[in-house]
Amino acid sequence: MTRRTAWLVVVVAAVLVFLFFAAGTTYSLLAPDHVFADGELAGEAAILIGSAALAALGVHRRHALDRRLREDVPDFGAWLPGREGSHGEGRVDLAAQTVRLRRTARRATAIAAAWTLLFAGGLAAVIAADRATVALLATGVRGEGSVLSVENPARGTPAIWVRYHSPGASWTEEIARDSGQEYHAGEAVTVVYDPADPEHVRTTLEANPDRVLTGFGVMFLVTGFVVLPPAGTAALGWWRRARAVAATGWRIATVTVVPFVRRAREIEVSYRDGSGIVLRCVPSLHSIDALARRRAWIGGWGRQMVVLCPYGPEKPGPYLVPVRATGPRAQPISPVR
Structure with a gap:
């Protein structure tokens, strides 16, 4: 678990570095007045390639640890009991819920793709605003103006108010300043x-x-930079859970939700054979409230597990909650004779 966490930190850091330099390099390539210094473009290309390779390595190493764990316990017995008595008892179509997991993964992927487009749209807006200023400098009409006032707000963009004339009219406009003049x-x-x-x-x-175009562009860039990594991680997690549940099937159990143990909710699971396991909720929009003991179904293995509740918060139908095991399943204690 410590190694998985370390590789996760590596992956997130590498992705953030890649996004930051990808946005900066793209802007520099498309900005009409940007001139690369000697070796600047090659250096940025090296950082992009290196961060992408490091992220890919981190993902590979995390998957390798999962595969090793899966090979050590080929029958999923460390997390789930046998399949006997694991039917839905007429209340829940478990096969349909397995298919639904794949739909959830596709929706998570669509959300991640939307954040990617938002990030790209923010970059495009900033570039478009910059191109418009360069085009105006090249094609606009020049004239004399006079500074009416200078604004240096504690927050916001410094500006000057300028009066100038066009044929037949006089204009007073605010001009943002960032030249240092x-x-x-x-x-x-x-x-x-x-x-x-x-x-x-x-x-x-x-x-x-x-200002409007630039403001929205910067907002989309910052928001995408912050949200895109967890959105991509969530999509990948749902796909892995969908494959895991397809391999293991579901097991009926009684669950009890314990609120906020080490900043996350834990779910105490009791299987029908007397064994039990503790699962920890992972960050997700599919959260679960602290409730009394109730019936549920468990699927997947290791860090790729799902709790299927008969109903969710304010929802009439079955509810999927992504979780991970905190340790192997505890076997029932045999009575002493």
């Missing part, structure tokens, strides 16, 4: 505006990108 009221600046839309303006020094 210091301004003062009354200072003359050269503005560049779109003659078809004079409110679309920048200066020769301040790009003044579209």
